[in-house]
Amino acid sequence: MDEKSTGSAQSGISREDVAHLAKLARIDLNNVELDHLAQELDVILGAVAKVREVAGADVAPTSHPIPVTNVYRDDVVKPSLTPEEALSGAPAQSEDRFKVPQILGEE
């Protein structure tokens, strides 16, 4: 998304922006939801934008409250889920695999 494409007054989030975000987030939203969310997000973004007041260039960002380092384990095989257990919650399955709707177009 491009900052220039936004139109509405407060934080600048339009109905079209919400539709684009919904596409990125893989959620079908109907027209009522799009209108409602555009309004709400405008108000919420207007309120949370105050973080910019104190976020100076001299402040380092923090992503995590404690130092995060990669954790390695020994390369040893341990008991884990059986295929049956791993598939136990699958909406559809076939031949010990997750069965999903078509991913590529028609052949």
Added chain:
Amino acid sequence: MNYIKSNASVMAAALANGETTSVELTEQHFEQIEKVDGAVHAFLYLDREGAMEQAHAIDTRRSDGEELSPLAGVPLALKDVMTQKGIPTTCGSKMLEGWRPPYDSTVVSRLKDAGIVILGKTNMDEFAMGSSTENSAYGPTHNPWDLTKIPGGSGGGSAAALAAFEAPLAIGTDTGGSIRQPAAVTGTVGVKPTYGGVSRYGLIAFSSSLDQAGPCARTVLDAALLHEVIAGHDERDSTSINQPVPAVVKAAKKLDVKGLKIGVVKELQGEGFQAGVLHRFHEALDLLVEAGAEIVNVSCPSFDYALAAYYLIAPSECSSNLARFDSMRYGIRVGDDGSKSAEEVMNLTRHAGFGPEVKRRIILGTYALSSGFYDAYYGSAQKVRTLLIQDFNSAFAEADVLVSPTSPTTAFPIGQNDNDPLAMYLNDIATIPANMAGIGAMSLPSGLAEEDNLPAGFHIMSPAMKDDLMYQVGGTLEAALLNKWGAPLLSNAPDVVVNS
């Protein structure tokens, strides 16, 4: 004798000396649940069979002379955000309706190892997003003090179960206050340990840099006993802290705060805080002074920006974490009629499976992380996080613990903030800074606000991995309050009346 109104530590003692059995305790709690939960709706699922089996097993082991863990045989209510093998786990969402996890979370493994009896799963705001439990896809939980009021959230089910004497112990999770705010508005105790203190393995993720599981109980000591069961390093969580668990049980029993400096945070007591809540807060401070503590005033100017930063960071992380609900491997699948692509089915499923607040936050987070806006929103919020940590460091240089009211108000009516997400978010104004900095924090009852006779919470924050300090202060304050009241605050709660 009926034990449901006893504390967990009293039940544990009665079990140890043979005055009762785990089977009897468990049956008594199921009786109470049957009696009141139609009105309270604290539980989403009851595992009567599994609970009775565990209770029998513990009683047998005890009568065989085996030395058991201190809470062995005591019942507990589990927030539905935690996986428990074979037990329906919904996280308050239609998305996971009918899902039975194939594995136990680390918290559940430790509860089982300690012989604790898990009664069932408690109601919560969908995916732990909310401050009232009204966002549950399965209907709201009602506050046992007044059934027309919210029990807090997201862990309203766990807190209400304690306040309605349906369980003496519960598990909660706290991303911005979801353990502490429900504790405050139900007159119970809730603790968010230091980030990394309790494993997140099997905790369905909302915002991974903020989520932390912790104990809920009716007393500080009971919370401490449960804390020691669930805390400690876990190799299955890469952010789990590999250090000894602070001695919180010992600290809860200390009942002495002489020489401790209690820092009152200037920014967490002004506008928006209910007069009766502030009144009880100041009375509690007086009791701590009488007990020998010293009050110092501290200022944390960046706290004024904590709420705004939280409502960028948490939605950003949630938009990424909840991408896993793609209808392919678990959870519901909608619209798969053979004509649609995987992506179309995903879109339809996520529309049908997520409620309004979850959609709102995913879209907000997607926006905050999108190119062109990342620096202005998510990046700025991360910088505020740095400022918050700096403020905490300065404040903890002057004080051993920091205190505030837990929630600015007492429980509000169900439905009040339906159309005002920003008003709802303000509930977490005092609890959010601790999550942002990863430090430990607790809420315990400070009394009833005069205006409405509903519980108010006293909030104690301690430096990272010094969780023992908040238990020491909390335990001392609780004893002083109990002495003043003559009986636990919950003895003032009305009996839940069930309209059938």
